[in-house]
Amino acid sequence: MPFFEERAGGLRCVLPFEAAPAELSLLREAARRALEQWGMGAVAEEAELAVTELATNVIEHVGEGSPATLVLESTGHRLRVEVHDKSPGRPVLRTACTVAERGRGLQMLAAMSEEWGAELTPAGKMVWCELALGSAQHRLRVQRAVMIINEYRRVAGSASVMVPTAAVLEESATDAITDLLHWLVAQGGDPDEALDRALMHYEAEAGAA
DSSP states (O other), X not given: OOEEEEETTEEEEEEEEEOOHHHHHHHHHHHHHHHHHTTOGGGHHHHHHHHHHXXXXXXXXXXXXXXXXXXXXXXXXXXXXXXXXXXXXXXXXXXXXXXXXXXXXXXXXXXXXXXXXXEEETTEEEEEEEEEOOOHXXXXXXXXHHHHHHHHHHHTTOOOSSSOOHHHHHHHHHHHHHHHHHHHHHTTOOHHHHHHHHHHHHHHHHHHO
């Protein structure tokens, strides 16, 4: 079961797992759902690839069945993906001419990441990478939207699902917009004009990004 935290600097998801090939698809799905819940679905494909490579590294170099932990954390302008295991042995990034099939994963990880690395921990080690999340204005709007949707789902009594699907979140967003339109009409406003203005703002910001 994933464990979620909201911090002053961002969001955090912690997911313990057993290092086994059968777990990889479950980890990818958990990562995608967490990112969709945070409004970061645009980077989900890269994150899934990073999760796969980091978890596979544990299977191949620490041992199948080893306990490990996946951590996803938004750090403002980046998404940080970490995998913790109990082995102190650090991975080595080999040059292309010395790499066979095994070992190419770290090259791919290094190529797709803003940064990556490995650090010793009291329990073993952590291998991590960081992925870019987009413009500052876009991130700010997405973070505010995540807070609004989470609170809306709590007030509406629909927050019982720990990691809702993209369809569930989209439905919640639609319901929240509908409620806002009802509120706007009650205040004497014009919902069509409000929607037009919101779409104009979005298109202007998206075009400038």
